[in-house]
Amino acid sequence: xxxxxxxxxxxxxxxxxxxxxxxRQALLFSEGVGLNLLSMLIFxxxxxxxxxxxxxxxxxxxKDLFCLIGSFLPLAVLLRQDVPYPTIWLVTSLGVTVSQxxxxxxxxxxxxxxxxxxxTQIFTSLFVLFLMLIIYLLNLEVALVQLFIHLxxxxxxxxLIFYLKEKENTYxxxxxxxxxxxxxxxxxxxxxxxxxxxxxxxxxxxxxLLAIKSPDIxxxxxxxxxxxxxxxxxxNFYQNHLFxxxxxxxxxxxxxxxxxxxxxxxxxxxxxxIEDTLSQSMDQATVRLVCILTKELINNIYKHSxxxxxxxxxxxxxxxxxxxxESDGADDQDIEEIQASKRGVLLMKMLVNTQSGExxxxxxxxxLTTKILLKGGPHEAINS
Numbered sequence: 001x002x003x004x005x006x007x008x009x010x011x012x013x014x015x016x017x018x019x020x021x022x023x024r025q026a027l028l029f030s031e032g033v034g035l036n037l038l039s040m041l042i043f044x045x046x047x048x049x050x051x052x053x054x055x056x057x058x059x060x061x062x063k064d065l066f067c068l069i070g071s072f073l074p075l076a077v078l079l080r081q082d083v084p085y086p087t088i089w090l091v092t093s094l095g096v097t098v099s100q101x102x103x104x105x106x107x108x109x110x111x112x113x114x115x116x117x118x119x120t121q122i123f124t125s126l127f128v129l130f131l132m133l134i135i136y137l138l139n140l141e142v143a144l145v146q147l148f149i150h151l152x153x154x155x156x157x158x159x160l161i162f163y164l165k166e167k168e169n170t171y172x173x174x175x176x177x178x179x180x181x182x183x184x185x186x187x188x189x190x191x192x193x194x195x196x197x198x199x200x201x202x203x204x205x206x207x208x209l210l211a212i213k214s215p216d217i218x219x220x221x222x223x224x225x226x227x228x229x230x231x232x233x234x235x236n237f238y239q240n241h242l243f244x245x246x247x248x249x250x251x252x253x254x255x256x257x258x259x260x261x262x263x264x265x266x267x268x269x270x271x272x273x274i275e276d277t278l279s280q281s282m283d284q285a286t287v288r289l290v291c292i293l294t295k296e297l298i299n300n301i302y303k304h305s306x307x308x309x310x311x312x313x314x315x316x317x318x319x320x321x322x323x324x325x326e327s328d329g330a331d332d333q334d335i336e337e338i339q340a341s342k343r344g345v346l347l348m349k350m351l352v353n354t355q356s357g358e359x360x361x362x363x364x365x366x367x368l369t370t371k372i373l374l375k376g377g378p379h380e381a382i383n384s
Contacts, residue, residue, distance in 0.1 A: 004064055005164070008049050009157045011072050015042065016150050018076055023143050027081055032142045039146040041090075042075050043153065045097050050160075070096035194234060202227040233261045247279040248287055252314075255295050263302045268327075272312040281316060286374065289351060290314065290321065296344055297325055297370060304337075305329045307366075319376025330368035335361060348372075 022028040029035050049068065074089035083089065135145050202223055209220045256270055282290070294312070301310055307329025314323045338345055338361050345359075352359045355374040362369045 005050070005157075005161050007065065007068060008046065009154070009161060011068055012046055012150070012154055012157065015072065015076050015079075016147065016154060019079055019143075019147055019150070022079055023147070028143055029079055029081055029083075030143075035142050035146060038075065038078055039150070041093075042072075042150070045071050045075065045093070046153065046157075048097055050157075067096055198230055198234065199227065202230070233258060248282065248290070249274045249276075249279070251287070251291055252294055252312075255291060256298065256312075259295070259299050259302055266302050268302065268305075268307065269309040270312065271309065273314075275315045278314065278316055278321070282321070286321065286355075289355065289374070290323065293323065293348055293351060293372060296348055297323075297372075300344060301325070301327045304334065305368075317373075321374040321376070323370075323372040323374075325370040326367060328367050330363055330366055332363065334368065335363045 019028065029038065049071070071093050074093040077083055077089050078086055131145075131149070134140075206220050206223050206227070209216055209223065252272070252274060256272070260266075260268075260270075279287075294314075298310065298312070301307070305327050307327045309328060311326040312324075314321065316322075349359055352372060352374065357372060357374040360371045362371075
């Protein structure tokens with residue numbers, strides 16, 4: 001939508017500049033009534049296109065560009081003196097505009113102002129009367145008056161575009177917060193199912209073993225020992241804190257191990273390369289961010305990939321941090337699901353954006369490559 005609004009505003013800017021040039025060169029159409037009508041026609045065309053753009057919200061296309069040129073170019077041509085065949089130019093502009101946007105069902109709510117229809121009519125009437133009074137008292141030239149009005153309209157266009165852009169940014173933040181809350185809710189449900197299936201069932205089993213007439217103490221101890229190890233693995237995976245006294249490499253290796261034990265059926269050959277100097281050059285907030293992103297990426301590979309290997313590399317490039325992951329067993333459907341993801345991938349994008357970074361996926365045959373670039377310098381703090 002903003003490409004279309006910007007294109008309309010750019011065309012209006014060009015018309016204003018062309019109008020001023022013709023006036024300075026004494027080539028502007030000099031008929032007072034005719035110039036007023038032509039100016040009002042330009043206003044009406046701008047109004048129709050802005051309204052159509054806001055109400056339709058379709059993406060900007062080549063057809064829209066041709067229609068904009070077809071509507072406004074003939075009107076710009078008519079601003080010059082002694083234009084041949086003016087009727088043809090006028091009919092061409094009106095025909096393109098009417099065929100493109102003007103629809104009978106839209107006339108009932110035809111307003112760009114944030115006012116009711118009645119308030120809009122009152123405001124327009126008062127504004128026109130006040131403007132006519134000023135023009136009469138100052139005895140202003142028609143060309144300058146109309147050009148001044150166009151400048152006012154142009155300023156309002158810019159306000160509208162910036163206002164809508166800010167609204168879009170606010171909507172995008174709310175959109176991300178909604179899906180982040182949904183992601184957290186799903187994560188809690190998954191954690192609850194994991195506790196039920198992996199912990200509570202073993203507790204029931206141990207309880208039943210101890211309830212029988214001749215309890216098997218040895219086997220019960222074995223069940224509880226396995227339960228302790230399983231609970232510790234789950235705790236390591238879901239923990240929110242890091243071992244601050246450990247190096248970055250040790251924290252990353254702990255993440256690799258905690259995820260591997262949760263997927264015993266997956267036999268991925270993990271290869272990693274961690275630059276030694278990163279532990280000294282990275283602050284604690286960046287280390288936390290790297291660990292969160294690494295945990296999410298590797299867990300997704302274990303959870304969704306049918307591959308045989310996983311390659312992880314992290315290095316410093318200037319002041320930036322570059323993380324690269326590569327794994328096999330992916331296909332076109334996987335990359336489509338990643339691009340359409342509203343959960344884990346969206347969370348990672350939000351976290352990467354706090355470092356003014358980039359997150360990119362690339363599929364080559366069945367090999368999926370993920371690259372994360374975290375910009376150096378001060379950024380927003382990350383709370384895991």
